[in-house]
Amino acid sequence: MQIFGAYALLLAFVLALYGLAAGIMGLVTHRAQLQASALRASLMIFPAVAGATVSLLGLIFHNDFSVAYVAEHSNRALPFYYKFAVLWSGQEGSLLFWSLVLSGYSFVALLTSGRRHPQLRPLVAIILSSIQAFFLLLNNFVASPFTTLPVATPADGSGLNPLLQYSQMDIHPPILYLGYIGFSIPFAFALAALIRRMPGDRWIQVTRKWSMVAWGFLTVGIVLGGYWAYKVLGWGGYWAWDPVENAAFLPWLTGTAFLHSVMMQEKRGMLKIWNVGLIFGTFFLTIFGTFLTRSGVISSVHAFAQSSIGNYFVVFLLLVAAVCLFVFFRNRDALKGDNQLESTLSRESGFLFNNFVLLVTCFAILWGTVFPVLSEAIQGEKITVGRLFFDRINVPLFLFLMFLTGVGPLLAWRRTSANALRRNFLWPALVGVAVSGTLIGLGMRAPYPLVSFGLGGFVLTTIAMEFARGTRVVASHGRSLPSALVHLTLRNTRRYGGYIIHVGIILMAIGITGQAFNKDVEAPMPYGATMHIGPYTLVSQSYTQDDNPNYSTEAEIVQVQRGGRVVATMYPSRRFYKASNQAQSMVAIRSRPLQDLYLVYAGDDPNTHQPILHAYLNPLVMWIWIGTLVVVAGILVALLPGRKPDAGKPRAAPAEAAVAEEVEVAHPA
Amino acid sequence: MMLTVVACAVLTAAAGYWIFSARGESTTGSEREAQLQALEERKQAVYDNLKDLHFEHRAGKLNDADFERTRVMLEQEAAGVVAALRQL
Amino acid sequence: MRATTWKFGILITLILATLGWLAFTGIRDSKSYFVTVAELKRLPPAQARSERLRVSGDVVPGSIRKGATETDFRIATGAAVLQVAYVGTDPLPDTFVNNAQAVAEGRLLPNGSFRARGVQAKCASKYEPKGMRAKGAAMTTSAGSMN
Numbered sequence: 036m037q038i039f040g041a042y043a044l045l046l047a048f049v050l051a052l053y054g055l056a057a058g059i060m061g062l063v064t065h066r067a068q069l070q071a072s073a074l075r076a077s078l079m080i081f082p083a084v085a086g087a088t089v090s091l092l093g094l095i096f097h098n099d100f101s102v103a104y105v106a107e108h109s110n111r112a113l114p115f116y117y118k119f120a121v122l123w124s125g126q127e128g129s130l131l132f133w134s135l136v137l138s139g140y141s142f143v144a145l146l147t148s149g150r151r152h153p154q155l156r157p158l159v160a161i162i163l164s165s166i167q168a169f170f171l172l173l174n175n176f177v178a179s180p181f182t183t184l185p186v187a188t189p190a191d192g193s194g195l196n197p198l199l200q201y202s203q204m205d206i207h208p209p210i211l212y213l214g215y216i217g218f219s220i221p222f223a224f225a226l227a228a229l230i231r232r233m234p235g236d237r238w239i240q241v242t243r244k245w246s247m248v249a250w251g252f253l254t255v256g257i258v259l260g261g262y263w264a265y266k267v268l269g270w271g272g273y274w275a276w277d278p279v280e281n282a283a284f285l286p287w288l289t290g291t292a293f294l295h296s297v298m299m300q301e302k303r304g305m306l307k308i309w310n311v312g313l314i315f316g317t318f319f320l321t322i323f324g325t326f327l328t329r330s331g332v333i334s335s336v337h338a339f340a341q342s343s344i345g346n347y348f349v350v351f352l353l354l355v356a357a358v359c360l361f362v363f364f365r366n367r368d369a370l371k372g373d374n375q376l377e378s379t380l381s382r383e384s385g386f387l388f389n390n391f392v393l394l395v396t397c398f399a400i401l402w403g404t405v406f407p408v409l410s411e412a413i414q415g416e417k418i419t420v421g422r423l424f425f426d427r428i429n430v431p432l433f434l435f436l437m438f439l440t441g442v443g444p445l446l447a448w449r450r451t452s453a454n455a456l457r458r459n460f461l462w463p464a465l466v467g468v469a470v471s472g473t474l475i476g477l478g479m480r481a482p483y484p485l486v487s488f489g490l491g492g493f494v495l496t497t498i499a500m501e502f503a504r505g506t507r508v509v510a511s512h513g514r515s516l517p518s519a520l521v522h523l524t525l526r527n528t529r530r531y532g533g534y535i536i537h538v539g540i541i542l543m544a545i546g547i548t549g550q551a552f553n554k555d556v557e558a559p560m561p562y563g564a565t566m567h568i569g570p571y572t573l574v575s576q577s578y579t580q581d582d583n584p585n586y587s588t589e590a591e592i593v594q595v596q597r598g599g600r601v602v603a604t605m606y607p608s609r610r611f612y613k614a615s616n617q618a619q620s621m622v623a624i625r626s627r628p629l630q631d632l633y634l635v636y637a638g639d640d641p642n643t644h645q646p647i648l649h650a651y652l653n654p655l656v657m658w659i660w661i662g663t664l665v666v667v668a669g670i671l672v673a674l675l676p677g678r679k680p681d682a683g684k685p686r687a688a689p690a691e692a693a694v695a696e697e698v699e700v701a702h703p704a
Numbered sequence: 705m706m707l708t709v710v711a712c713a714v715l716t717a718a719a720g721y722w723i724f725s726a727r728g729e730s731t732t733g734s735e736r737e738a739q740l741q742a743l744e745e746r747k748q749a750v751y752d753n754l755k756d757l758h759f760e761h762r763a764g765k766l767n768d769a770d771f772e773r774t775r776v777m778l779e780q781e782a783a784g785v786v787a788a789l790r791q792l
Numbered sequence: 793m794r795a796t797t798w799k800f801g802i803l804i805t806l807i808l809a810t811l812g813w814l815a816f817t818g819i820r821d822s823k824s825y826f827v828t829v830a831e832l833k834r835l836p837p838a839q840a841r842s843e844r845l846r847v848s849g850d851v852v853p854g855s856i857r858k859g860a861t862e863t864d865f866r867i868a869t870g871a872a873v874l875q876v877a878y879v880g881t882d883p884l885p886d887t888f889v890n891n892a893q894a895v896a897e898g899r900l901l902p903n904g905s906f907r908a909r910g911v912q913a914k915c916a917s918k919y920e921p922k923g924m925r926a927k928g929a930a931m932t933t934s935a936g937s938m939n
Contacts, residue, residue, distance in 0.1 A: 039711050042708075043715065046715065046716060050719065070728055072724055074726070075726045082719075083715070154738070233742075237741065269883065269885075269886075270885075301749060374781075379799045391804060399811070399815060418824070419824055419826050420822050421823075424815070424819055426818075428811060428818055431814065435807075447760065447765065448753065448756075449774050449777060450773065451770060452767060452769060452770050455766060455770055459765060504764055505763055508762045508763050555881070555882075557881060617887070620883075620886055635883055637884075638883070640858060
């Protein structure tokens with residue numbers, strides 16, 4: 036099993052090298068047969084890596100502790116559904132998983148692009164094979180998961196980290212990886228198109244689709260990470276501007292910018308250079324983020340996990356940058372724009388501002404994340420910046436983005452006259468002001484939350500009006516309103532899917548704003564003691580203990596009362612994992628649309644031996660998760676193939692006639 | 705052990721056969737074809753923009769002046785693309 | 793076109809200036825110097841006391857004393873030892889145990905002890921910390937206003 040896995044990995048590496056070398060040779064010498072065999076080698080990488088992965092999983096499931104990776108990350112008593120998580124819980128396994136995902140993506144992308152992109156496909160295969168070769172190099176020679184343990188085989192492994200023994204951890208890493216790695220595909224297409232100097236926008240469609248897939252996975256992956264932190268880490272929050280979180284957020288920001296600015300290229304043939312830059316940058320940031328989180332250069336606390344792997348990433352990053360810059364400067368003349376910006380009040384300028392804000396946000400977060408490294412290099416002192424820096428700079432930027440989300444759809448392409456804009460603005464602005472006004476009336480004074488909730492009302496109204504207006508037009512062709520709404524959405528899935536995504540993002544923003552009103556209390560809670568937080572009264576009822584082969588548990592039983600009535604019983608607890616010798620708090624959460632009650636059993640007071648309870652009241656958190664589901668729904672709609680419009684057709688026909696007429700006038704045949 | 709060797713050999717042989725049995729088909733299109741295709745797509749994009757414009761106008765998002773001005777611009781752009789197509 | 797460019801330029805300059813100012817104050821108000829216990833001992837006392845610090849070291853076994861309002865413990869790198877009083881409100885992380893690698897954030901008091909508002913900790917694994925690497929931050933849990 037072990038030997039087969041190692042062999043399959045080696046074979047995959049050879050295939051990647053062959054795909055790379057033969058592919059380039061085939062293109063240079065114009066030998067079609069060589070190109071075809073290179074393509075097949077690239078396709079074959081996926082089965083080979085899958086074989087290696089299956090054999091590692093086999094070793095994990097057979098508790099083969101003679102393999103170092105299995106001994107270090109698994110144990111016998113680990114439930115089978117967490118054994119999958121062993122695959123990505125360590126450096127070697129997670130790099131193998133990276134190769135698996137990349138080769139899987141490449142397999143699908145190469146198989147599906149043959150008909151529509153015959154000219155690009157050989158190049159795409161070469162680019163993907165070279166990325167793949169880098170990771171397989173690590174898999175084979177730097178961090179092999181199939182190394183035998185140098186000491187005698189232990190009776191049991193040292194166990195999976197308790198923090199990873201959660202159902203979210205079974206899905207968070209794979210989904211985040213699908214997001215991260217997914218950006219390799221649009222990158223490969225964009226680079227190939229630029230090398231080929233492809234005119235036109237056909238490649239931008241495939242790039243955009245793959246970016247949307249990757250972006251969707253990345254969004255869900257990031258949120259799941261926050262969800263996991265919230266449920267597991269027990270500090271009452273979900274986001275801490277930690278370098279690892281930031282590393283995933285950076286490509287999300289540039290990817291978001293790309294998904295918006297690419298519309299300018301498709302609609303108007305503008306911003307071609309910019310778009311290529313964004314997609315290159317996004318790919319670069321995904322690799323850079325991996326480098327940050329794995330090399331140990333960034334956070335002090337991770338620094339002791341330093342390994343030589345960082346050097347390989349540095350070389351790879353430099354190579355990627357060199358290739359991109361070289362191709363870009365050689366062929367940038369192929370990216371000349373067809374049109375220019377006509378007016379400040381236009382959809383185009385809305386997109387420009389959106390891109391500007393997203394990139395500034397990205398830069399600010401990057402700056403804060405690498406600040407310790409920069410300050411050490413320049414001043415010789417390691418200076419870290421904290422949460423306050425990130426919050427202070429990002430909150431206004433996010434609010435501005437929310438504002439643009441609302442304004443964008445109100446602006447017409449090319450030019451909007453001020454009076455049209457005023458008319459479109461009226462209702463949404465009134466709703467926004469009404470929301471903020473009501474909240475002021477209710478006693479809310481904090482400026483940022485007031486702006487945020489107001490903008491939330493404003494944006495949701497603009498989107499509702501977009502749907503309402505469109506539905507009315509479609510319904511005027513004799514459809515019922517619900518059928519018109521569905522038809523409208525299916526007729527332009529990208530636009531209306533995009534609006535649904537915006538609704539989700541706004542819901543998330545509202546949920547995040549709730550953070551401004553978090554409360555918490557900590558106190559010893561012996562039997563019968565009570566604690567008050569917000570509308571709730573907590574009564575300590577009793578205390579239980581439990582034991583199973585994997586861990587033992589102690590729990591406090593807390594009765595929750597509201598308005599004199601018992602509404603729930605909660606069990607904040609602590610687990611002690613036997614294999615890894617680690618304790619872990621199990622948070623108890625009662626989630627309601629308005630607020631979460633979040634209880635942490637913080638252990639015993641060593642002097643009095645009384646259990647200590649830490650209670651948090653976190654408003655609106657649930658809306659972050661709901662918003663994410665809405666975003667997912669929006670992405671699924673946006674990925675549906677757009678139906679050719681029929682409602683607009685009777686109107687478009689005269690337009691075509693008018694164009695034909697104009698051609699006749701300008702260029703008489 | 706035997707089984708492992710067989711499995712490795714089978715995997716290698718299958719990969720090798722599949723890769724080297726590939727027969728190439730020419731994929732290179734002519735320059736002119738690519739340009740034609742690009743213009744065709746551009747034309748489609750402008751037509752779609754026109755349809756969108758009509759739709760938004762009917763939905764009441766544009767006033768008549770904005771609509772007329774943008775329509776003329778788009779029709780000129782479309783005419784330019786169509787003319788370029790004819791020249792090819 | 794000219795006017796459009798100008799309008800864009802002015803707007804963007806305004807935004808960038810505001811952000812630059814926010815970034816500057818953000819860094820000024822939240823920066824902290826990262827040192828090990830040994831490095832802290834080598835710093836001139838006046839300088840060490842004037843700044844917000846993040847000090848890293850291993851928790852000395854048996855030194856953790858939980859009190860009613862604060863938790864006292866010692867962290868060390870090599871022979872250098874630092875007495876720390878954690879006064880934050882958040883519960884200490886589960887990973888904060890004897891021999892854990894910890895980072896305390898706060899200020900140095902004139903008596904040479906350290907008053908921490910936040911603590912991060914990560915426990916040393918049985919074999920080596922390799923397994924902790926993959927999920928970086930996931931392995932690190934923190935308490936208090938670490939940032």
